[in-house]
Amino acid sequence: MKARIFVTLKPSILDPQGQTITDALHTLGYGTVQNVRQGKYFELEVDATTIQQATTLADEVADKLLANPVIESYRVEVDDQGLAAGSQRSRS
Amino acid sequence: MKFAVVVFPGSNCDHDAYYAIKHVIGQEAAFVWHKATDLGDADVVVLPGGFSYGDYLRSGAIARFSPIMARVAEFAAAGGPVIGICNGFQVLLEAGLLPGGMRRNGRVKFICEHVCLRVEQVDTPFTRHAMVGQVLRVPIAHGDGNYYADPDTIRALEANRQIVFRYTAPDGARDDTWNVNGSTAAIAGICNDARNVVGLMPHPERACEAAVGSIDGRVILESVVAELADRGVAEVN
Numbered sequence: 001m002k003a004r005i006f007v008t009l010k011p012s013i014l015d016p017q018g019q020t021i022t023d024a025l026h027t028l029g030y031g032t033v034q035n036v037r038q039g040k041y042f043e044l045e046v047d048a049t050t051i052q053q054a055t056t057l058a059d060e061v062a063d064k065l066l067a068n069p070v071i072e073s074y075r076v077e078v079d080d081q082g083l084a085a086g087s088q089r090s091r092s
Numbered sequence: 093m094k095f096a097v098v099v100f101p102g103s104n105c106d107h108d109a110y111y112a113i114k115h116v117i118g119q120e121a122a123f124v125w126h127k128a129t130d131l132g133d134a135d136v137v138v139l140p141g142g143f144s145y146g147d148y149l150r151s152g153a154i155a156r157f158s159p160i161m162a163r164v165a166e167f168a169a170a171g172g173p174v175i176g177i178c179n180g181f182q183v184l185l186e187a188g189l190l191p192g193g194m195r196r197n198g199r200v201k202f203i204c205e206h207v208c209l210r211v212e213q214v215d216t217p218f219t220r221h222a223m224v225g226q227v228l229r230v231p232i233a234h235g236d237g238n239y240y241a242d243p244d245t246i247r248a249l250e251a252n253r254q255i256v257f258r259y260t261a262p263d264g265a266r267d268d269t270w271n272v273n274g275s276t277a278a279i280a281g282i283c284n285d286a287r288n289v290v291g292l293m294p295h296p297e298r299a300c301e302a303a304v305g306s307i308d309g310r311v312i313l314e315s316v317v318a319e320l321a322d323r324g325v326a327e328v329n
Contacts, residue, residue, distance in 0.1 A: 009195070013240060016200045016274070040149075065157075068150055068186065070193035071240055 001046045003058035004077040007067045008039035042066055046078070054078045093119045093320050093327055096134035098164070098180075100126045100155045105141030105178065105295065112297040113138070117313045119328050126158035135325045136173045136217075136316050137164055139180025141233070141295060151194060151236045152182030161187055173217040173316050174289045178234055181281070181291030190284055190291045191249070192241035198274025202235040206306065207272055209280055209294055210260040213253050216283045217319035218290045218312050227264045228257075228308035230294040232272070237293040239275035239282075246277055257281035257292050 009015045018036040025033045044061070048054035058076045067074040075090040095113045099106045106123060113121040124131060126144075131137060144155035155161070161183070168174045168189055176184040184190045197203060209230050211222040222228070241249065249255050257280040259271045271278040273293070281292025296309030321327055 012242075013195065014198075014274075016196050016198050016238070020200050065153065066149070068153065068193050070185075070191075070242075071195060 001048050001051070001054040001078060001080045003044040003046050003054055005042040005044065005058055005062050005066055006039060006075045006077075007042070007062070007072050008037050008074075009071055010073050013071055040066075051078050051080070093135050093317060093325050094133055095119060095121045095136050095138055096124045096131050097121055097138045097140055098126060098160055099123050099140075100142065100144035100158060100179075100183075102144045102146055103140050103142035103179070105297065108295070109138050109140045109177070109297045112300040112309070112313060116300040116310065117317060119317060124160060126155065126160050128160050129163065131160070131163050131167055134167070134172075135320050136175070137167055139164070139174070139176040139183050140297075141178030141180060144179055144183065147236070150182075150186065152179060152184075152186040155179075155183045156187040165189060168284070168289045171286065171288050173319060175218055175312070175316070176289075176291040177295055177297065178232075178237075178293055181293055182236065184289065184291045189289050190282055191245050192239055192276075192279075192282070194236045195238040195240050195274075196236055197234070197238050197272075199272075202233075203237075203272055204231070204233040205272070206231050206299075207280070207294060208260050208262045208264075208270060209257045209292075209308075210264045211256070212258055213256045213283070215253075216256055216287045216290050217316045219256060219315055221315040221318055222311045225264055226311075227260065227262060228296070228299070228311070229262075229306045230296055230299045230309050231306075232294045234273070234293055237273040237275065239273075239279045239293075241276060249279075249282060250277075252285060254282050254285070254287075255279055256283050256290055257294070
């Protein structure tokens with residue numbers, strides 16, 4: 001089963017890198033782009049029998065290591081074989 | 093007095109700390125590899141600067157799971173003095189031994205320069221020989237030193253007097269232009285509730301001899317020597 005974890009700075013926290021990227025896009029003429037938020041993306045192969053089990057595990061590793069809950073929030077997506085159907089959940 | 097200097101893969105200020113302890117302050121220093129499962133008979137623990145695990149994932153995020161960190165947590169819980177410098181501070185934050193977290197510097201640049209550091213609290217083992225309001229000139233060298241804690245945590249840090257160092261102007265005035273990395277409340281260093289664990293981004297160990305431009309960092313090491321002497325630990329010499 002595959003889990004995807006998206007980690008970003010919490011919305012309340014200024015993202016200096018995202019701001020710099022926003023400014024660069026404006027310099028390139030993309031004036032309609034606002035508020036770029038940079039984050040991290042993880043793909044995990046998980047040995048689990050149910051989507052629920054894989055989601056619980058992905059949540060746990062995101063909480064413990066992949067995200068720092070003080071400054072970051074994360075979102076977990078799990079599916080088997082990369083199909084669109086699956087489970088999604090977020091935590092901030 | 094024995095200082096344990098913890099060495100993570102990627103630590104690069106471990107030798108600076110060792111040199112300052114051994115050759116400037118004249119106390120015993122020993123490197124302790126991060127995979128060690130005991131701190132020996134250390135009286136004080138130093139988590140040095142550097143780029144543990146290449147700063148992969150987040151600065152300090154992986155080092156905090158090193159086997160030695162369980163012993164450091166026990167040592168801290170028993171009241172032992174622990175100081176985290178730069179990456180060592182980041183490790184203490186990731187380990188939850190100090191509150192808050194680090195963001196990329198506000199100007200998105202690695203900053204390597206001397207800063208002015210105002211001492212806010214002197215009732216920690218690492219500042220007891222300093223004076224409140226004293227301004228220390230000490231170097232920084234970091235990309236992720238932009239301290240963050242949520243407003244409730246900042247209020248608690250203020251109320252409990254846990255903000256130990258702030259970035260200020262040379263005369264000690266609060267001024268955002270001197271808060272070089274954009275830290276919340278200009279915080280450069282904090283201590284835990286029990287005051288025995290201190291973390292700071294600047295490098296006092298690199299400001300211990302006139303030859304390197306400043307001796308202002310010495311007071312941090314001299315303070316803990318005095319603290320240990322009060323606790324009955326014998327000094328070398």
